[in-house]
Amino acid sequence: MANKSMATRDAYGEALLELGKRRLDIVVLDADLSGSTKTGKFGKAFPERFFNIGVAEQDMIGMASGLSLTGKLPFASTFAVFETGRAWEQIRQTVCYSNLNVKLVATHSGITVGEDGASHQAVEDIALMRVLPNMTVIVPSDGYETTQVINTIADEYFGPVYVRLGRSKVPSVMPERYRFKIGKAHVFNMGKDANIIAAGIMVSMAIAAAEILKKNGIDTGVINMSTIKPLDTKTLLKAAKSCRVLVTAEEHSVIGGLGSAVSEFLSEHYPVPVVKIGIRDEFGCSGSSEELLKFYGLTPDKIVKTIKKALK
Amino acid sequence: MAKVSQATVIELKEKAKELRKEILKMLTTAQSGHTGGSLSAADIVTALYFHKMRHNPKDPKWRERDRFILSKGHAAPLLYAALALSGYFSKSLMKTLRKLGSPLQGHPCSRTLPGVEISTGSLGQGLSIANGIAAGLKLDGLGSRVYCLLGDGEIQEGQVWEAAMTAAHYKLDNLCAFVDNNGLQIDGHCCDVMYIEPIVKKWEAFGWNVFDINGHDMAAIVNALDQAETVRDKPTMIVARTVKGKGISFFEGKVQYHGMAPTPEELKKALKELDEDGK
Structure with a gap:
């Protein structure tokens, strides 16, 4: 429940871990930032279903696409600027054009990345993802909503999704009775x-x-x-x-x-x-x-x- | 390991000739598309679809099938010919290549055409996808194998080398890739545009098992494919030395036929050459 302030990336790490426990088809990919994106928790619990691709975002998206073609449900994560910028064309050509069930969950979006500066602050990622046919774009407001988003896109929706998460703690805002639904404000x-x-x-x-x-x-x-x-x-x-x-x-x-x-x-x-x-x-x-x-x-x-x- | 029989080789060479004819007819009807690189890889793709791969045209999504990823997506006519002659769809569909509403898009599209595993066309991306499939098949404990065809110009793409590392790191020994080394790309000779040699040493250095073969020697192709299956803990790269436009004397080694379709007159001459070959 929504009662404490937390970073949406922390909620993601927890949600992914729980999802991995109840669904064996979940696989997770990261590009050497699993400590920061919090996918490392899943990786520690399910090493055989976790793929660290190294500093190679384009390859990560291709690999996630291939895994989805064998019926796996891949979550691919890195910082928003690299996920949507460096690998944009892979997302376009492979994930969206072929309408694959690949979930792109990026952390460290926006300026609240802080000290790392402009090179690491994605302020154009929504624009890059929104323009792509077949893509769904979701920006959760707090940890509680993030957990629901992750479960919803895994359990109730087939197709490419981009989820934009942050590095810094955010206050909890969504009421307990809230139920996330794609496309519902x-x-x-x-x-x-x-x-x-x-x-x-x-x-x-x-x-x-x-x-x-x-x-x-x-x-x-x-x-x-x-x-x-x-x-x-x-x-x-x-x-x-x-x-x-x-x-x-x-x-x-x-x-x-x-x-x-x-x-x-x-x-x-x-x-x-x-x-x-x-x-x-x-x-x-x-x-x-x-x-x-x-x-x-x-x-x-x-x-x-x-x-x-x-x-x- | 038993070497491939002479009878099989003869049969496959005939099949490759059939593929080349279909490619040429398709491209002539379309009046655009990639002739040279479709012909250079025709023997490789013939060996895969008509000998090596376990696949079922009646059930394109059969879970235990072997997979083929055409990373050099511009050789779409070659893939379409292989799929049509295998029975994935009616041969008459080949006439619609590149036309409005056709499932035979200019570059392969998996949403429109059964048998196409994944849409390709933007170079450098297929090997990463093949890696993902290979890893997924391993997770499922399936013995299916994944084949991937790259162009030699294509290996100038950085992502290819990211994927090269990944395949070796995850010991994807159910993966076997080809470089169709015909030596030419749109702007000229590969090694003038951007030096790509030594190809074999590069893949070896990246941790792959590598075979260096004549990509038009059917027995060599089949034997390399058989040997690749016995390799453990390493992906295999078959560097296939080929000739662009192979099979048609006036297309062979001509860079302008990378992206140019035959004229009706050229088609007539070309089909005649193929018919007379070996007679």
Whole structure:
């Protein structure tokens, strides 16, 4: 249950281990980062079903694809920037084109990677995965949701999935009664003045921002759009129609991510302005994750200011 | 080990000739596609589909089948000819190569055509996939084998060497790959474009069992395949020295026929040459 703050990658490591116990067809691949991605836990428990491919992400995706062709259910993990960037074409040509049952679960997404700097901070991975036919893209908001996502994509869905996880601890936000479903957003509440469509770590920021705004008499809703593809367009339309200002919040470039997905849909079906909070067209940099969130404006305060300005 | 019989060799050589004819007809109808590299590997693929591999055209997903991965996906006409002549689909389908709505895509597509294990076409990726299949078969305790055909230009791709390490590291002795060493790639001679020799030493250094054979010597191909099955704890690479455009005198060794289809006149001449060969 959702009662403690934890990194989504830690929840992944636990979920994978449990999944490995109850399903013998699960195989796990990593590219020399199993300590960081937490797949090492599975590897220790089931060494014969764990493949460390070394520093070779492209080969890892091919190997995962081959394993899936023999009926195994592969989870392939490394940092988001390498998984989606270095191996993009392997994901396109093999995993997506042939619609293989390969689960790509990447950790260390976004700027909250921290001190390692821009080379290790994926702020364009959602864009890279979202553009691929047959791909499903999921960004869980906390550990509790991550566990459900991992089980759902293993037990209830056949096909390529990209799951975006983080390095740093995030507060627990999802209620105990919550049940993840692919393509179904979770509505915390709908606002009359503003609605924030958020994903990943920005969900907790959006909740904090909405509380501050409420004290200022601004009725703000929060929606966790954890599945970015396929987008929950029904909920999105409702949110856009019910308020005066629609805001998206993501730890990703405003080009190609959640904000873009929302804009693409609304521009055709219900054209309203979409205010995007995210990384502008730039790379990350070194710093602590808290410092970087402030530096790039990914904070409740920034959301509050943005909404107040938009309502003027 | 008993060497392959002369009768089998003669039979396979006839089959290879049939494959070459189908390739040429298919490409002439399509008026685009890759002639040279389909012909250079025709003897290898014949030995696999019509002698070595355990497979069932009536049940393409048979769990215990041997697998073939065409990593050099541009030799699609060769794979299609082998599949059609094996009985995976009607021979008449070959006329639709590269046409809108055809399951015979320009490069092999596993979603549209039975018998194609995985879509290929972007070079350098097939060996990694073959590794994954080989590892999966081992996990299941199946004795099936995995075959993979690479081009020689293709081994310029870095991922090939990642996969080379992986196959040796995981001791995938149920894997046997070929390099179709016809010496030519689109832009010219391989060793002018990007030096690839010494191919044999490279694979040996990566921990593979390596055979260096004439890729048009049917007996040598079959014997190498038989020997590869006896090797333990190592994957096998068969470096097949071939001639691009093999079988048609005016295509042989010509770089321009890498990606060019025969004209109807060339087809007529080519079919005649194949018919007269050995007579």
